[in-house]
Amino acid sequence: MSIDMSQFYQVFFEETSEHLANMENLLLNLDVESPSLEDLNAIFRAAHSIKGGSGTFGFTDMTGVTHVLEGLLDRLRKEELTLRAEMVDAFLAAGDVLRAQLEHHQGGPDADQAAIDEICARLTQLATGEAPAAIHAEAPVPAEAPSRQWRLACVLPADVAASASAVDNLFAGLAEIAAVDIRHRPDAADGRLEALLTTSRAEGDIRDLLGFYLNPEDIQLREPEETAYGFFDAEPAAVAEEAYGFFEDPAPTASAADPGYGFFDDAPVAPEPAPAAVEEADGGFGLFEDAPGKPESLPDRSIQPGDSPAAIEGQGYGLFVNAPGGLGLFDNAPGMPDLGRAPIETAPATASPGPTAATPTAQPAAQPSPGRRLTDNPSIEVAKAGRRENDKTVIATGADTSIRVSVEKVDQLINLVGELVITQAMLAETASNLDPVQAEKLLAGIDLLSRNTRDLQESVMSIRMLPMSMVFSRFPRVVRDLAGKLGKQVEMKTIGENTELDKGLIEKITDPLTHLVRNSLDHGIETPEKRVAAGKNPKGTLTLKASHQGGAVVIEVMDDGGGLNRARILEKARERGLPVNDAMSDHDVWQLIFAPGFSTADVVTDVSGRGVGMDVVKRNIEGLGGKVELESSPGFGTRTVIRLPLTLAILDGMSVGVGGETFIVPITTVVESLQPRLDDIRTMAGDSRMMHIRGEYLPFIALSDVFGLPGVEDITRGLVVVVEGEEGKAAIFVDELLGQHQVVIKSLEANYRKVPGMSGATIMGDGRVAMILDVAAVIRLGLANAKRRVAA
Amino acid sequence: MDIVDSSGVPASGEYLTFTLGKEEYGIDILKVQEIRGYEAVTRIANAPPFIKGVINLRGVIVPIVDLRIKFNLGEPTYDQFTVVIILNIGKRVVGVVVDGVSDVIQLNSDNLHPPPEFGSILDTRYILGLGTVDERMIIMVDIEQLMTSQEMALVESAAA
Numbered sequence: 001m002s003i004d005m006s007q008f009y010q011v012f013f014e015e016t017s018e019h020l021a022n023m024e025n026l027l028l029n030l031d032v033e034s035p036s037l038e039d040l041n042a043i044f045r046a047a048h049s050i051k052g053g054s055g056t057f058g059f060t061d062m063t064g065v066t067h068v069l070e071g072l073l074d075r076l077r078k079e080e081l082t083l084r085a086e087m088v089d090a091f092l093a094a095g096d097v098l099r100a101q102l103e104h105h106q107g108g109p110d111a112d113q114a115a116i117d118e119i120c121a122r123l124t125q126l127a128t129g130e131a132p133a134a135i136h137a138e139a140p141v142p143a144e145a146p147s148r149q150w151r152l153a154c155v156l157p158a159d160v161a162a163s164a165s166a167v168d169n170l171f172a173g174l175a176e177i178a179a180v181d182i183r184h185r186p187d188a189a190d191g192r193l194e195a196l197l198t199t200s201r202a203e204g205d206i207r208d209l210l211g212f213y214l215n216p217e218d219i220q221l222r223e224p225e226e227t228a229y230g231f232f233d234a235e236p237a238a239v240a241e242e243a244y245g246f247f248e249d250p251a252p253t254a255s256a257a258d259p260g261y262g263f264f265d266d267a268p269v270a271p272e273p274a275p276a277a278v279e280e281a282d283g284g285f286g287l288f289e290d291a292p293g294k295p296e297s298l299p300d301r302s303i304q305p306g307d308s309p310a311a312i313e314g315q316g317y318g319l320f321v322n323a324p325g326g327l328g329l330f331d332n333a334p335g336m337p338d339l340g341r342a343p344i345e346t347a348p349a350t351a352s353p354g355p356t357a358a359t360p361t362a363q364p365a366a367q368p369s370p371g372r373r374l375t376d377n378p379s380i381e382v383a384k385a386g387r388r389e390n391d392k393t394v395i396a397t398g399a400d401t402s403i404r405v406s407v408e409k410v411d412q413l414i415n416l417v418g419e420l421v422i423t424q425a426m427l428a429e430t431a432s433n434l435d436p437v438q439a440e441k442l443l444a445g446i447d448l449l450s451r452n453t454r455d456l457q458e459s460v461m462s463i464r465m466l467p468m469s470m471v472f473s474r475f476p477r478v479v480r481d482l483a484g485k486l487g488k489q490v491e492m493k494t495i496g497e498n499t500e501l502d503k504g505l506i507e508k509i510t511d512p513l514t515h516l517v518r519n520s521l522d523h524g525i526e527t528p529e530k531r532v533a534a535g536k537n538p539k540g541t542l543t544l545k546a547s548h549q550g551g552a553v554v555i556e557v558m559d560d561g562g563g564l565n566r567a568r569i570l571e572k573a574r575e576r577g578l579p580v581n582d583a584m585s586d587h588d589v590w591q592l593i594f595a596p597g598f599s600t601a602d603v604v605t606d607v608s609g610r611g612v613g614m615d616v617v618k619r620n621i622e623g624l625g626g627k628v629e630l631e632s633s634p635g636f637g638t639r640t641v642i643r644l645p646l647t648l649a650i651l652d653g654m655s656v657g658v659g660g661e662t663f664i665v666p667i668t669t670v671v672e673s674l675q676p677r678l679d680d681i682r683t684m685a686g687d688s689r690m691m692h693i694r695g696e697y698l699p700f701i702a703l704s705d706v707f708g709l710p711g712v713e714d715i716t717r718g719l720v721v722v723v724e725g726e727e728g729k730a731a732i733f734v735d736e737l738l739g740q741h742q743v744v745i746k747s748l749e750a751n752y753r754k755v756p757g758m759s760g761a762t763i764m765g766d767g768r769v770a771m772i773l774d775v776a777a778v779i780r781l782g783l784a785n786a787k788r789r790v791a792a
Numbered sequence: 793m794d795i796v797d798s799s800g801v802p803a804s805g806e807y808l809t810f811t812l813g814k815e816e817y818g819i820d821i822l823k824v825q826e827i828r829g830y831e832a833v834t835r836i837a838n839a840p841p842f843i844k845g846v847i848n849l850r851g852v853i854v855p856i857v858d859l860r861i862k863f864n865l866g867e868p869t870y871d872q873f874t875v876v877i878i879l880n881i882g883k884r885v886v887g888v889v890v891d892g893v894s895d896v897i898q899l900n901s902d903n904l905h906p907p908p909e910f911g912s913i914l915d916t917r918y919i920l921g922l923g924t925v926d927e928r929m930i931i932m933v934d935i936e937q938l939m940t941s942q943e944m945a946l947v948e949s950a951a952a
Contacts, residue, residue, distance in 0.1 A: 419851040661835055707837030751884045752846065752855040753947060755836055763848045769834035 009105075012053045014404070016062075016102055019046040021473065024095050028476040032085050040077035043091070047073055050098065061116070062101045068120045069094045072127035087126055092477070094119045152195045153220040407503065410463050417453070417460045418744045418763075424453045425765035461650065466506050468546040468555070469497035474510070475517055479542060482521045489528050489539040490521060499546035501553050505644055508624055509555065512617040516557040516640050517542065519614070524561030524638050534635065536560070548646075552626075552668075555642040564590060564632040572598065590630035594618040625651070625668055643668075653743050653772065655764075656721060656734040659709030662770040663734075664743055664762060669775040671722040671729060673737060676715055688786045691731040693722065701782030702733040706757060711735050725776035732778065741765075745772065757781050807897050807923075809930055810877065810890040813865035816928055817890075818897065819935040823879050827893055830874035840945055844889065849878065855946060858889040862944075881936050886946060888939075897930070899923045904932065915943075 023046040026039050047070045054062035069091065075081045097119050100111040171180060183194035424446075431439065431446045472494045483490040501509070525531075525540035532538050543558040566589055573580040573592050580592065592598060596615040621628050626644035645651065645668065653664035654673070674693070681700060682690045689700035700720075704711025712718045712735045720731045743762035748755055748771075759774035807818035833845030833856050842862040846853050856876060860868045868889075876887045907919040918941065920932040940947050 415851055422848075422851070709835075709837070746851075746853050748846070748853060751853060751886060752836075753945075755839070757837060761834075761846060761853045763851065763853075767848055768832065769846050769848050769853055771834065771837075 009057060011404070012057050013102060013106055016050050016053060017099075019050050020095055020099055020102070022046050024092065024477055025473050027088055027091050027095070028480060030083070030088060032083055032088060035076070035083045037077060040073065040083075044070065044073040044077055059101070059105055061111070062098060062105075065094060065098055065101065065116060065120060068123045068127075072123050075127055081127070084126075090119065090122050090126055094123060149196060149198050151220075152193065154193050405463075407464075410460075414460055414464065414744075417457050421453050421457055421744075422763050422765065422767055424449055426767050429766060462500070464503050465500035466503050467497060468499045468501055468506075468553075469494075470506050471510050471513060472497045472544050472546070475514075475544060478514060478517060479521065482518060486521060487527060488521065488525055490525055491539050491541050493541060493543045495543065495545040496547045499548060499553060501546075501644065502646060505553075505624055508620065509642070509644065512620045512642070513544075513555065513557065515614075515617050517544070520557060520559040520561065520638065520640075524559035524563075526562050530562075534562075549643075553644045553646060555644065557640045557642075558637060560637040563634040563636055563638055564593070564630070565634070569593060586632075587630075590632060593630070594628070625666065627668070650742050651745050651762075651772065652740070653762075654721070654740050655738040655770065656703070656719075657736045657738050658703045658707070658734050659711045661707075661709060662738060662764060662768070663703065664741070664770055664772040665721055665723065665732075666759075666772065666775065667740065669723045669725060671724050673719055673721040676718070676720045676731075676733070678716055681715060691720065693731065696729070698722065698729050698731045699779070699783060699786070700731045700733060701779065701785075703778070704733075704735075705785055706778055706781045723775045723779070725779045727776060727779060730779045730782065732775075732782075743770070743772070805899070807899055807930070807932065808877070808893065809895045809897055810875070810893045812860050812863055812891055813867075815865060816894065816930045818899070818923060818930045818932045819877075819879075821896060823881060823935055825878045825880045825885065828876050828878065829872065830870050830876050830889060843945065847887065849885065849887070852885060854878065854885045854887050856887040856889060857939075857944065857946065860889065860891065879935060879939065881939050884939075884947070886939055897923075897925050899925070899930075899932070907931075917941075 023043050026043045026046070030036075030039055030043075047066050051063055051066035051070060054060070054066065072081070072087065073091075076083055076087070093115075097111065097116050100108075101116070103109070104111045171182065171185075179198040181196040181198075183196060184192050428446050428450055431443055434442065436443060475494075476492055479490050479492045520542055525542065526534070526536075528538035531540060541560050543556070545554075545556040545558065547554050566586065569589055569592055570580050570582065570584075573595075576595075576598070578592060578595060580589075594614045594617075598614065618628050621642055621644070624644055626642055629641045629643075630638065631641070632638040651664070652667040654667055654670055656663050656665055676691060680692050682692060682697070684690055690697045691700040702711060703709070711733075715733070718733055718735050719737055720733055721737075722729060722731050724730075741764075743764075745760045746762055748758060748761050755771070757774055757777045758771045759777075760772045761769050762772055764770050806821045808821045808824050809816055809818045811817070831847060833847050835845040836843060836855070839845075842858050844856040844858050846855050848854075858868055859865075870889075873892070874889060875891070875893050876889050877893065878885060878887045903924050904921040905924070906921055907916050909916060918934050918938040920934050923930040923932050938944065
């Protein structure tokens with residue numbers, strides 16, 4: 001039986017990205033002077049989860065990097081090493097490498113092998129600089145393990161053993177990864193399974209496969225070297241029974257005097273913690289295959305007949321470290337000698353059982369109970385600690401009540417609820433014609449329905465909402481890296497990261513915000529020397545703030561840098577031939593930097609200065625239905641304010657009527673609406689009409705002209721909506737104002753095509769379709785109409 | 793609904809026939825999503841006259857084409873007997889206004905004749921053939937070709 005793992009890849013990718021992001025976040029918040037153990041543990045957990053996942057899915061390159069990363073992290077969290085700033089840098093770099101590898105597995109470009117090697121070497125060096133003993137534990141996993149023989153002994157659960165097809169499946173599955181020599185085929189009467197497997201695959205693979213059939217801790221996998229396990233052949237049944245019995249019932253079956261029994265010697269010494277350890281190991285399966293000290297990470301030293309029993313033992317122990325449950329058992333055994341240490345660390349053929357077995361357990365105080373004492377072997381520590389971590393992870397997952405749902409499903413739900421709202425509105429409208437006395441109950445029901453649908457719509461919409469922290473969380477890293485590169489000291493603050501925004505907007509706001517942050521760092525905040533000279537704190541502050549204001553989300557990027565240089569901007573604008581003068585208001589001057597290609601930077605750096613950017617920022621944000629504003633005061637800093645609608649799916653609109661049709665004007669574009677007087681309307685060149693509003697002359701555009709509708713001709717009987725588009729303000733003449741609504745935006749292109757002057761359509765309460773105006777396009781159309789008339 | 797046959801080759805199968813004025817037309821029934829009465833549409837500014845506008849079909853915005861105007865057939869009157877055939881073409885939903893839906897017929901290649909080569913408003917490119925059923929002539933239209941054609945101005949990419 002083989003399971004197609006690829007179906008789970010997506011989940012792995014998503015989870016790994018989350019873990020990486022989480023890790024980075026924690027690293028950035030880490031206080032290098034006195035790191036909190038909690039944080040270190042959390043970082044370790046993230047790295048460990050990535051390792052476990054990548055191992056399970058066969059992404060060995062990622063396993064290799066996380067393995068090294070984890071080695072160092074583990075020493076840190078055990079306070080064997082002290083955290084240094086370069087370690088944090090190395091961790092961040094490792095995170096980048098992992099991300100690159102992840103992208104590669106998702107079909108992206110190849111990860112830079114040199115960078116991978118470099119980071120592994122760096123981490124290893126950091127970890128081993130003070131502790132060379134950890135080398136083995138942190139050696140990268142070799143890509144291809146040599147082919148070797150395993151002796152498999154286990155007892156299948158009765159229900160599996162009784163089913164011939166299940167047993168067939170099991171052997172077929174084994175045959176896929178190894179050459180199988182069946183020694184004992186399990187059946188209903190005797191569930192024992194014994195086989196010799198020859199394979200180049202990792203032990204973990206075999207265990208994975210068997211894990212579908214029986215408890216991982218019941219699997220016995222060993223190298224059937226005659227010299228090492230001679231006693232197996234002498235009493236094969238006993239081995240299976242005995243080893244098995246060891247887990248279940250720690251009876252002193254093995255003789256302590258016989259050196260050939262290796263670690264089993266200690267079984268009688270450790271009767272008590274055994275069952276507990278087995279219990280604890282539940283759910284620890286995925287983890288153990290990655291435990292350092294597993295065969296792949298050992299030098300592939302085959303056991304020589306001349307090796308001392310201890311050396312073989314060591315190898316055997318290395319195997320056993322892998323055994324889920326087995327590990328917890330052995331190194332938890334009170335008073336257990338440090339079995340694996342000598343062979344693993346030094347691996348000499350000369351090690352003898354006597355001294356190794358006599359090595360006392362170290363660091364007893366570090367452990368919560370005598371049953372969980374640590375040995376001083378780092379590889380074992382990692383493995384064991386890893387298991388504990390896994391226990392925690394299991395608990396954490398249990399407490400985590402969120403589920404992953406595809407956005408598509410949520411959107412479908414939103415659409416359906418939208419229709420429900422429309423249906424409800426139609427019902428309400430029909431019911432309003434009924435006699436309120438006779439249809440009292442019906443009307444009450446409809447009232448209730450309308451309340452419920454509104455609540456439902458709100459909750460459904462909130463599914464798509466994500467906190468701004470999704471965006472903000474990436475900036476500490478950007479700021480850190482950039483500040484380092486620019487030689488500036490910057491502290492980043494975020495305010496209101498719980499402000500929620502539609503997922504679609506969250507994704508699209510990231511790039512413009514990154515740009516603004518980079519700009520603030522590069523041009524805004526000064527170098528420490530300049531800041532000190534100006535009497536400011538050498539450390540600059542960059543603040544990201546998000547908040548709700550009315551129906552909009554306001555995102556602010558603030559720095560306490562030098563502010564915009566008005567004279568400089570004007571000078572540059574003149575150089576570029578832009579129409580400027582010294583009397584312009586600050587607001588207008590600041591708007592100049594949004595012009596395409598505008599940059600006041602003297603030197604083009606790789607950070608900024610090319611002048612592409614602010615115009616893109618502005619265009620992107622306007623594309624989202626938002627606005628950008630700048631405020632700046634020399635010497636005190638700059639503030640960029642972005643206003644965004646709450647969601648892309650819903651729009652606040654003013655509905656206007658023209659010639660019997662309803663149009664929606666996005667409320668963000670509306671400046672005011674008023675009743676025009678005849679003498680406010682002036683003509684220019686005979687036909688182009690202008691409207692005089694408080695000293696401003698605005699082009700007067702009748703919507704009925706633009707769309708060829710039979711609208712009201714008499715100006716005094718209609719209304720004017722003053723709108724502001726990309727190209728400035730305009731007065732749009734409509735027949736009537738109908739009201740203000742929140743409308744669900746529907747695409748016209750889905751079944752039709754883009755209509756000039758319309759940005760989409762929506763469905764009104766009465767079930768009819770209304771068009772949403774694209775104000776900028778309407779102004780363009782209106783002006784073009786006027787020009788055509790003039791030309792004609 | 794998935795489109796089963798989009799080859800455009802006259803094939804035997806079931807066809808929905810409808811009338812425009814005195815003429816009878818047939819379209820592949822697998823392209824038909826539903827048939828409904830005409831309801832008020834929302835006009836689309838500056839669209840050709842045969843595009844009546846858009847309607848809200850259970851939350852989906854669907855454009856409505858009046859084939860009578862397009863083909864200059866019959867009187868474009870809109871009353872309770874006016875029928876809209878909602879078509880599923882590719883991934884799009886389009887409604888066409890016709891005078892009436894008459895029948896679902898079986899046609900095979902035996903009683904399907906190639907269209908004569910002469911100019912008409914309806915380009916012969918969009919005619920699969922002429923079918924005969926009980927002395928009636930049925931013009932078999934390749935509705936998918938027609939609806940995605942440039943002259944219908946329904947699809948953006950086709951216009952390019």
